[in-house]
Amino acid sequence: MHRVFRSAAAAWVAAGLMGCAALVSAVRGTERAVATETERAVAATPRWVLPQERARALANSEGRPLLLVSLNGNLDGYC
């Protein structure tokens, strides 16, 4: 009889642990999805040619106008 109870208890504990693992995995998956979505939202930025000296040389050689963005701080601060 004890053996039956022990088996049932072990099964419940195992099921609980599996449930927790599934929950953690689902939450992490959601976080990953959100992070991916955020990256996707800003992934479509213009093709920046860096450093600026290279961009200037390229504009000159290709005869294309140049857009030069000068920042105090990097591109993700208030930009």
Next chain:
Amino acid sequence: MLRTVTFSDPEVCRLLDTQFVSTWHNQAQDLFPGKPGAPGDHQPAVSEHYLRTFPDGAGGGNVRMFFCTPDGRIVHGIEGFYRPETFLAEVAFAQQLLAVAGDPAELRRRVAARQAGLAGELGTAEAAGAAQHRALLQVLHRNLERLAQRLLELPDRYMVSEPHAIA
């Protein structure tokens, strides 16, 4: 915010990628303590509310954008952050100026004409009491005042400034 709002706009991307060679330069890499400001180094994201309510045209000399001829001469310059529709209008104006960059007199005439137009709009906005629109018009007008002094110069001497306070 330029990266998250303006430069991630598909039309802005398309226009810049097809019509310009675009580059950026960080003139104050030590502005944020502990953040070296390398190209791949991202600042913490700002909130949706901040993005939604940040005024169009604010930011001052923290962000300076120069539209230049292929040999690097200034034909248009704007300072601050702009929402995509405002930015696209500035790009369109820059393209008009680029088309006459070889004729300095015509270039100055067009800048002066837009200045006069904005001054007129500013008067109307003041009468209507439209504070936000008036603030943007004032920023755009100041951009043109500075531009008139800088036309066809190399941008380098105007790229260095004291950091402005961040609102």
